[in-house]
Amino acid sequence: MIVKTIKVDQLARVEGEGALKVVARDGVVQSAELNIFEPPRFFEAFLRDRMYSEAPDITARICGICPVAYQMSAIHAMENALGVVVDGPLRDLRRLIYCGEWIESHTLHIYMLHAPDFLGYAGAIEMARDHADIVRRGLDLKRAGNSIIALLGGREIHPINVRVGGFYRAPRRRELQPLAEELKRARDLALATVRWTSSFDFPDVERDYEFVALRGEGEYPFNQGRIVSSRGLDIAAAEYDEHFEESHVEHSTALHAHIKARAAYLTGPLARYALNAASLSPIAREAARDAGMGPVCANPFRSIIVRAVEVLYACDEALRIIDDYEEPERPAVEIEPRAGTGYAATEAPRGMLYHRYQLHADGKIADARIVPPTSQNQPSIEEDLKIFANAWLDLPDDALRHRCEQTIRNHDPCISCATHFLRLDVDRGG
Amino acid sequence: MKRIRPKLAVWKFASCDGCQLSLLDCEDELLEIAGEIEIAHFLEATSASAGGPYDLSLVEGSVTTAHDAARIQEVRKQSRFLITIGACATAGGIQALRNFADVREYAAIVYARPDYIQTLATSTAIADHVKVDFELRGCPISTRQLVETISAFLAGRKPQTPPHSVCVECKIAGNLCVMVGHGTPCLGPVTHAGCGALCPSYNRGCYGCYGPMETPNAPSLSAWLGKLGMDEDALKRVYRNFNANADAFRKESERHDR
Numbered sequence: 001m002i003v004k005t006i007k008v009d010q011l012a013r014v015e016g017e018g019a020l021k022v023v024a025r026d027g028v029v030q031s032a033e034l035n036i037f038e039p040p041r042f043f044e045a046f047l048r049d050r051m052y053s054e055a056p057d058i059t060a061r062i063c064g065i066c067p068v069a070y071q072m073s074a075i076h077a078m079e080n081a082l083g084v085v086v087d088g089p090l091r092d093l094r095r096l097i098y099c100g101e102w103i104e105s106h107t108l109h110i111y112m113l114h115a116p117d118f119l120g121y122a123g124a125i126e127m128a129r130d131h132a133d134i135v136r137r138g139l140d141l142k143r144a145g146n147s148i149i150a151l152l153g154g155r156e157i158h159p160i161n162v163r164v165g166g167f168y169r170a171p172r173r174r175e176l177q178p179l180a181e182e183l184k185r186a187r188d189l190a191l192a193t194v195r196w197t198s199s200f201d202f203p204d205v206e207r208d209y210e211f212v213a214l215r216g217e218g219e220y221p222f223n224q225g226r227i228v229s230s231r232g233l234d235i236a237a238a239e240y241d242e243h244f245e246e247s248h249v250e251h252s253t254a255l256h257a258h259i260k261a262r263a264a265y266l267t268g269p270l271a272r273y274a275l276n277a278a279s280l281s282p283i284a285r286e287a288a289r290d291a292g293m294g295p296v297c298a299n300p301f302r303s304i305i306v307r308a309v310e311v312l313y314a315c316d317e318a319l320r321i322i323d324d325y326e327e328p329e330r331p332a333v334e335i336e337p338r339a340g341t342g343y344a345a346t347e348a349p350r351g352m353l354y355h356r357y358q359l360h361a362d363g364k365i366a367d368a369r370i371v372p373p374t375s376q377n378q379p380s381i382e383e384d385l386k387i388f389a390n391a392w393l394d395l396p397d398d399a400l401r402h403r404c405e406q407t408i409r410n411h412d413p414c415i416s417c418a419t420h421f422l423r424l425d426v427d428r429g430g
Numbered sequence: 431m432k433r434i435r436p437k438l439a440v441w442k443f444a445s446c447d448g449c450q451l452s453l454l455d456c457e458d459e460l461l462e463i464a465g466e467i468e469i470a471h472f473l474e475a476t477s478a479s480a481g482g483p484y485d486l487s488l489v490e491g492s493v494t495t496a497h498d499a500a501r502i503q504e505v506r507k508q509s510r511f512l513i514t515i516g517a518c519a520t521a522g523g524i525q526a527l528r529n530f531a532d533v534r535e536y537a538a539i540v541y542a543r544p545d546y547i548q549t550l551a552t553s554t555a556i557a558d559h560v561k562v563d564f565e566l567r568g569c570p571i572s573t574r575q576l577v578e579t580i581s582a583f584l585a586g587r588k589p590q591t592p593p594h595s596v597c598v599e600c601k602i603a604g605n606l607c608v609m610v611g612h613g614t615p616c617l618g619p620v621t622h623a624g625c626g627a628l629c630p631s632y633n634r635g636c637y638g639c640y641g642p643m644e645t646p647n648a649p650s651l652s653a654w655l656g657k658l659g660m661d662e663d664a665l666k667r668v669y670r671n672f673n674a675n676a677d678a679f680r681k682e683s684e685r686h687d688r
Binding site (some may be wrong): 038039041042044045046048050051057058061062063064066067068108116122123124125126128132134139140142145146154155156157158160161168169180212247331358376400 | 446573625636
């Protein structure tokens with residue numbers, strides 16, 4: 001029996017901390033586990049007996065990388081429970097702040113976490129020594145996303161201006177104009193980013209994922225839409241619990257999600273693109289085509305191109321919203337507390353984020369359930385490892401370790417959402 | 431001759447990653463900072479990691495496991511200066527709400543198999559475990575204050591982070607007082623400055639992200655908040671957020687916990 005062990009204590013350039021264990025016997029991978037050791041923080045427990053209005057600011061603290069996603073899923077679920085519909089300019093402003101988060105989070109991942117893998121650097125700061133202009137382009141693009149969040153939300157991380165029913169203060173039209181100027185420049189940088197990422201060398205692999213994403217009516221999804229899959233699932237967020245289940249495995253403080261009676265599925269940029277590419281704006285569609293993307297991309301290493309296309313779309317969509325914006329009469333709609341259950345799924349940068357709340361008649365939370373994208377993707381990430389690592393077992397240890405880490409980073413896991421600490425532990429037997 | 435730069439390490443404990451992300455959010459200053467300081471250990475940004483000792487350690491997150499309680503001792507030993515960044519590291523964070531409850535019940539609510547979960551009954555600040563040289567407040571910290579703190583370290587001076595209340599920042603910003611003007615409950619009078627009076631600038635009451643100011647009079651503020659219609663449970667909750675375990679906020683929330 002061939003025996004070999006590789007260990008990496010900590011996986012870098014992911015949001016959070018986790019470990020990885022691959023077990024192979026006689027050149028065949030037996031199992032692959034992504035271990036998540038992030039200490040549990042118990043949000044669903046301490047949300048009980050808080051007011052419905054407190055959930056957006058509390059759940060934002062689950063993740064400093066995608067706080068807007070948590071705020072958006074929380075407000076939509078609460079509005080669903082309370083029978084409130086928010087539309088018009090307030091709905092557009094929510095899409096706008098979400099554009100900001102996609103630009104910021106995706107650009108962070110593309111330039112600082114993922115591209116160094118393809119270009120052979122330890123990180124963006126090391127990459128800047130040889131490619132200062134490229135790293136500065138990334139920082140400029142990222143800043144444009146942060147500028148949207150800071151203007152609409154008050155600050156980039158844990159924005160303070162989002163509430164159930166709308167906003168505390170709606171921006172004036174003239175406040176958005178300087179943002180438009182910055183976004184026009186950002187759109188050019190995003191287009192350059194699509195071209196740049198499409199020039200990388202990618203392993204020639206494909207996976208047969210079941211993609212799951214929201215599908216909006218004639219729009220690329222951020223806040224709303226039906227939950228659809230590439231194998232025919234088509235449900236409302238309120239039906240999520242009937243179709244998906246979570247299990248708790250010993251190697252992880254994150255729960256694993258599955259489609260009932262089926263298997264692992266994938267959410268995130270690859271899934272959104274496969275299920276919504278026709279709704280991209282013309283400039284984003286054209287850039288994707290020029291980058292050699294078909295209607296579906298099933299190579300997770302190429303997800304960096306899809307992220308770049310989504311950043312381009314988000315810049316373009318933000319400009320459209322700013323151009324069409326009319327100031328709302330009131331920054332928020334009135335809310336009356338009542339008993340009920342509310343459901344919502346929105347598209348966090350790294351995938352679908354589901355919230356469900358049960359409310360008492362006085363508006364206090366009786367029960368909360370949150371399913372972050374990384375818990376949903378974890379089984380698929382483990383399958384990627386199991387399948388891909390088989391072909392790489394003959395590589396030298398350093399190269400194998402790097403490929404395995406890259407396989408995880410392909411999916412931009414946010415382990416602080418799901419939970420932390422990646423340690424690679426390849427056991428080739430005995 | 432090659433200049434020897436001070437070595438910086440960034441450490442994570444229980445947290446949302448937002449405060450260390452603030453360093454990457456310094457888009458205008460990041461490459462300049464990296465020129466002045468060797469980023470020797472920062473897992474979220476780079477897989478290159480140089481061993482200790484470190485001249486400056488930035489610590490994010492609170493201590494919630496036995497493993498982390500041991501790890502912070504190691505970090506301290508390896509660090510000449512240790513600065514905590516954010517509400518988790520300086521006060522225990524939102525996860526310190528477990529300190530007011532039974533953590534086993536919490537685990538049973540969230541996990542199907544609570545027996546798989548290893549955690550301490552409390553979430554505590556870094557200063558409860560080791561000597562801390564400077565604390566940077568906020569949930570999240572302000573990037574401006576982070577750059578100021580790193581610059582001060584490099585210049586060998588004390589960082590300028592005024593300990594007065596958010597009220598002073600409202601006066602500087604020229605804001606109308608939301609409490610006097612609109613009757614909106616606001617924690618500004620007892621909350622540490624640093625955000626630039628963000629919430630009142632957006633017509634909202636402060637909700638205490640930066641924790642207690644230097645000499646807060648929370649009982650007096652609570653009496654005013656009561657007059658604005660907040661009941662005992664609301665008063666308890668308003669102090670039980672990201673800085674719930676900071677001394678002044680903890681004591682005041684306990685006064686309203688019956």
